[in-house]
Each structure stands twice: as C-alpha cells, then as structure tokens.
Amino acid sequence: MATVANGEDVKQVHREPHPFVSKDQISSFVGKTIALVGKVDRVEDNVLLMKTADETQIKIIKFRASPEKFQSGAVMEIRGIVNKDSTISFGEYTQYDNEFDLTTWEHMLGYYHGMCRDLCLK
Numbered sequence: 179m180a181t182v183a184n185g186e187d188v189k190q191v192h193r194e195p196h197p198f199v200s201k202d203q204i205s206s207f208v209g210k211t212i213a214l215v216g217k218v219d220r221v222e223d224n225v226l227l228m229k230t231a232d233e234t235q236i237k238i239i240k241f242r243a244s245p246e247k248f249q250s251g252a253v254m255e256i257r258g259i260v261n262k263d264s265t266i267s268f269g270e271y272t273q274y275d276n277e278f279d280l281t282t283w284e285h286m287l288g289y290y291h292g293m294c295r296d297l298c299l300k
Contacts, residue, residue: 195211196213196257197212198213198287198290199214199291200283200288201236201284202288202291203291204236204260204264205264206291207260208260208262209259209260210259210260211258211259211269212258212259212260212266213256214255214256214266215254215278215280216228217229217252218249218250218251218252218253218254221245221248224239224240226241226268230284231281236265236266238266238267239261239265239266239267240267240268241268243271252273252276253273253274253275253276253280254273257272258270
C-alpha cells in the first residue's frame with residue numbers, strides 16, 4: 179500500500195484499490211488510498227483547496243501538480259491517502275468535464291457507502 183511517513187511522497191496511488199468517497203466518508207478511510215471528486219477552490223503554496231457540492235472545503239496537502247491546471251471551479255478527481263486530520267495527501271489527479279453533476283455524484287456515493295456498503299472497499 180502507498181504510505182505517507184516521515185515526509186515521503188505518496189507513490190503509485192493509481193495501483194492501489196481506491197474507492198470513491200465524499201466528505202461524509204473521508205474519516206472512515208484514514209491511512210487508505212481514496213479518490214475524491216470536487217471543484218477546485220484555490221491553490222495556496224503546496225495546498226489544494228477543493229469544495230464539495232454543498233461548498234464544504236476539503237484540504238489536499240503535499241500538492242505538487244501544476245497550479246495553472248487547477249483553475250477555480252474546475253472539477254477534478256484527486257487520488258491520495260487520507261490523513262488523521264481528514265486532509266488528503268496528494269497523489270494524482272484526473273480532470274473532469276465542468277458539466278459534471280457533483281450533487282448527483284455525491285448522492286450516489288451516499289447510497290453506495292450506505293445500502294451497498296458490502297460492495298465497497300474497506
């Protein structure tokens with residue numbers, strides 16, 4: 179499994195199983211590789227600030243991609259490892275179409291991690 183310890187970078191998160199999560203599930207995946215889809219708010223130094231459909235802010239730390247690709251409002255999938263403080267250590271990203279329906283996506287994740295939780299990676 180990819181790990182973050184003693185300043186190591188997140189490595190090869192695309193090779194790890196990574197369930198999609200919303201803000202409601204992040205705390206259940208501490209130390210695990212996940213994928214989060216959200217809208218870019220802004221980049222500050224090596225921190226990427228994302229927003230969920232309800233405008234909740236999610237902090238992505240150890241950000242090392244090109245900030246020019248992360249324009250405010252862009253929809254991105256971030257893959258990384260969840261930290262104890264519910265931040266995510268950046269691993270990789272995929273840009274989505276800005277017409278992506280984030281509200282419906284998050285509603286589906288609630289269903290997936292609720293009624294269908296036995297199908298989920300743990």
